[in-house]
Amino acid sequence: MTEQKTSPERSRRIRVLVAKPGLDGHDRGAKVVARALRDAGMEVIYTGLRQTPEMIAEAALQEDVDVVGLSILSGAHMALTPRVMELLKSNGQSNVKIFIGGIIPDEDLYRLKEMGVTGVYGPGASTDDIIRDVRHAVEE
Amino acid sequence: MTLTSSVLAGDRLALTRLLSLVENDATEGRAALAELFSHTGKAHLIGVTGAPGTGKSSLVNQLTLHFRRQDKKRVAIVAVDPSSPFTGGAVLGDRVRMRDLAGDPDVFIRSMASRGSLGGLAQATASVVQVFDAAGYDIVMIETVGAGQGEVDIARLAHTTLVVEAPGLGDDIQAIKAGILEIADLLVVNKADRPGVENTEKALKSMLELAHPTQRVFKHHGTYMKADIPGTTQSDKMMWIPSVHRTVSTEGTGIPEVAESIAKHLAYLRQSGDWTARERSRLEVELEALIREALMSRFREDVPAKRYDEILERVIQRNLSPWEAVNTLLDPHRESKRSK
Numbered sequence: 001m002t003e004q005k006t007s008p009e010r011s012r013r014i015r016v017l018v019a020k021p022g023l024d025g026h027d028r029g030a031k032v033v034a035r036a037l038r039d040a041g042m043e044v045i046y047t048g049l050r051q052t053p054e055m056i057a058e059a060a061l062q063e064d065v066d067v068v069g070l071s072i073l074s075g076a077h078m079a080l081t082p083r084v085m086e087l088l089k090s091n092g093q094s095n096v097k098i099f100i101g102g103i104i105p106d107e108d109l110y111r112l113k114e115m116g117v118t119g120v121y122g123p124g125a126s127t128d129d130i131i132r133d134v135r136h137a138v139e140e
Numbered sequence: 141m142t143l144t145s146s147v148l149a150g151d152r153l154a155l156t157r158l159l160s161l162v163e164n165d166a167t168e169g170r171a172a173l174a175e176l177f178s179h180t181g182k183a184h185l186i187g188v189t190g191a192p193g194t195g196k197s198s199l200v201n202q203l204t205l206h207f208r209r210q211d212k213k214r215v216a217i218v219a220v221d222p223s224s225p226f227t228g229g230a231v232l233g234d235r236v237r238m239r240d241l242a243g244d245p246d247v248f249i250r251s252m253a254s255r256g257s258l259g260g261l262a263q264a265t266a267s268v269v270q271v272f273d274a275a276g277y278d279i280v281m282i283e284t285v286g287a288g289q290g291e292v293d294i295a296r297l298a299h300t301t302l303v304v305e306a307p308g309l310g311d312d313i314q315a316i317k318a319g320i321l322e323i324a325d326l327l328v329v330n331k332a333d334r335p336g337v338e339n340t341e342k343a344l345k346s347m348l349e350l351a352h353p354t355q356r357v358f359k360h361h362g363t364y365m366k367a368d369i370p371g372t373t374q375s376d377k378m379m380w381i382p383s384v385h386r387t388v389s390t391e392g393t394g395i396p397e398v399a400e401s402i403a404k405h406l407a408y409l410r411q412s413g414d415w416t417a418r419e420r421s422r423l424e425v426e427l428e429a430l431i432r433e434a435l436m437s438r439f440r441e442d443v444p445a446k447r448y449d450e451i452l453e454r455v456i457q458r459n460l461s462p463w464e465a466v467n468t469l470l471d472p473h474r475e476s477k478r479s480k
Contacts, residue, residue, distance in 0.1 A: 012164045013228065013253070038229035043253045048236035055242040059235060062249050064156040092153045 014042040014138050016067040019056045020049050021084065022074040029101055029123075030071035036127035037134065053080060057087035060096060066138045072102040082115060097137040101125070143168070144175045147275050152248070155275055159250055162271055163264045173267055176274035181419065183216075183273040183280045184406055187298030189260060189320065192286025194306040195330040197237035198389035200281050204241055205392075206399045207279055214246040216272035219283040220261055223253040230254075234283060248277065260284035260291030266426055269297065287320055295323035296425050299418055300405045302326045302398070305344065307336035321347065324382050325405050328398060332386035344384050378412040380405065443469055 018034045020027050027049055034044045045063045047056070060068050068088070072080060077100060088096050097118040104112065109120050119133045143161075146154035161169030186203075188196050200217055207213045219234035230253035241247045252262045261284055272280045284294050295301050303324035321327070327344050329337060383401045387394035409415040451469055454460040460468070 012160075012166075013255075015160075034231050038224065038231045039227055041224075041227045041229045043223075043230045043232060045251050046231055046233045046236060048233075048239065051239075052242075055239070058242060059249075061152060061156055063251060064160045 014067065014134065015045065015063060015065040016042050016069055016134065017045045017047065017056070017060050017063060017065045018069045018071070019047045019051045019059070020071045021051050021053060021056060021080045022072055022076045023050060024072075024074040025049055026073055027071065029073070030069075033069060033071070033101060033127065033130060036131060040131040040135075042134070053083040053087055056084050057091055057093075060088060060093060061091045065096060067097045067099060067134055069099045069101065072100060072104075075103070077102060077104055077112065078108055081112060081117060085116060097134075099130070099134065099137075101130075144172045147172075147176070147271070148179065150276070152245075155248070155271070156250075158271055159268055162267045163252065163262070165264065169267075173270060176271060179274035180270050181273065183269075183277055184300070185269060185273075185280050185282060185298045186402060187282045187284065187294035187301040188304060189284040189287045189291065189294050189301065189323075190304030190328075190330075191288065191306070191309060194286075194304040194309070195387075195389050196283050196286075196304050197234040199302070199304055199328065199330055199387065199395075199398075200234075200283050201238045201240055202387075202389045202392050202395045203399060203402075204238075204247060204281065206395050208241075208244060208247065210396075210399070213278040214276065215248075216275075216277040216280045217241075217247070217249045217283065218252060218265060218268055218272070218280065219249065220252045220254055220265060220285050222285045223255050225256070228255070248272070254285055258291070259293030260287045261293045261297065263429075266297055266422075266429075292320060292323050296422055299409055299415065300325050300402055302328055302402075304328045304330050305340055306331045307334045307340045309340070325380060326398065326401050327382055327384045328387055329384065330387050330389055332394065333388045333391075337386060341384060341386065348382060348384070378408065380408050380412075380414075439470075 016037055018030050018037075020030050030046075034046050037044045045059065045065065047059055051059075056068065056070070068084065070077075070081065070084065081098070081100065085098060088094060098116070099119045099121070100112060100117055101121045104120055104122060112120055118137045119130070121130060141149070143154055143158055147158050158169065158172055162173060163169075188200055190196055197219065200219070204215045204217065207215050217238070219232070221230055221232045221234060223230045232251035232253060234251055235249060238249055241249065250268065252265060252268065254260075254262045255264075257263045261282070265282065269280050269282060282294060282298055284291060301323050303320055303326070305327065307329065321344070329340050329344070331337075385394055385398050385401065387398060389395070409418070448469065451460065451465050455462055455465050
């Protein structure tokens with residue numbers, strides 16, 4: 001088989017799953033982030049509202065993503081996040097980086113980071129920071 | 141275990157990794173495709189196309205549910221959405237309409253960005269479909285980007301093509317134009333609970349009545365080619381007349397009828413010899429695309445970027461026509477001969 005150079009259109013792109021677990025119905029933040037990551041040249045798989053951790057892990061597997069972004073406004077982050085991470089790990093995807101956006105109290109922020117979450121963003125976070133952190137996490 | 145043997149054994153992690161390698165046109169992906177090729181050719185490839193917002197994803201969702209319930213078939217879905225021409229990024233949102241399929245281990249959904257391709261599919265879609273075929277999926281549903289009038293690549297890839305319309309999108313003049321409606325094996329008027337559904341259905345049906353059913357021909361080396369099937373002549377060949385269906389995919393109305401018509405089309409393909417003809421023309425198109433890509437990459441290696449830029453500059457200055465530029469670039473000796 002001859003070696004061919006890959007054309008620029010077909011080269012690898014960062015793939016991100018943006019998911020909203022839990023029961024709150026506010027997905028504006030998730031959409032803003034999805035759009036910003038798109039404009040940064042990433043491929044964003046958007047799954048919509050009310051996803052269970054099982055659905056998120058399954059989508060992450062089928063889409064072979066580098067990053068899972070969870071938007072959680074309901075306060076259930078300490079229950080949902082470890083569950084998603086556990087499922088990703090049991091699927092053999094422990095290399096996938098986790099980012100969280102939402103209303104996260106300071107004391108939980110520390111615990112989430114300890115759990116292995118790569119980035120946590122609250123209201124007013126800049127999309128430039130998110131893009132930079134995602135790129136950095138995937139490329140390291 | 142190698143990647144390909146894991147894929148053949150049903151390992152979903154290996155499958156998803158291989159899909160990425162194939163999509164990114166990596167060397168390992170090409171090698172794996174070569175190994176898997178002999179396992180392909182079994183799956184029924186069903187294309188779903190139509191304008192943005194007509195309900196393609198919802199229809200794929202409902203049809204897949206039906207295939208799972210009624211026929212216990214394993215179904216793979218390849219859903220293509222457009223990449224931004226400016227940044228190359230994409231939001232792939234077809235899964236939003238397919239949440240009913242979550243948790244079923246015999247359904248595998250993969251979203252793809254079109255990555256600069258213009259025919260409604262991504263360049264790697266055919267290869268991704270081949271991987272699913274080899275991995276033992278009985279049906280591969282391929283959803284195109286929201287298509288207008290010219291995105292007809294799906295008809296070359298799929299065995300059965302569904303064109304999805306919605307009420308209020310066009311009149312009977314739209315219906316006789318060339319392009320997307322011509323490639324339909326099934327026409328689906330979705331959102332049939334909306335006003336105007338009678339008119340849309342009537343326009344499509346009268347379009348079908350106006351048309352003499354033509355045998356499927358594809359452009360080959362720039363000329364139209366008929367796929368002749370040994371032992372048949374034009375007159376005794378069975379013809380498939382596209383069927384028109386009404387559906388409301390959010391509620392599942394009309395889905396069993398569409399599925400039945402898909403099954404009939406499959407039977408027709410097998411009996412008429414069209415299956416073989418389509419396989420033939422599909423692989424031919426694929427081979428041609430690969431040759432084009434290989435020649436292009438050979439060209440890029442042979443012609444230094446600097447020389448290319450020089451010639452391009454001369455074209456921009458109107459010193460050289462694009463045709464002369466092509467000749468000069470492809471035949472490096474020509475230039476020197478001419479200038480003597």
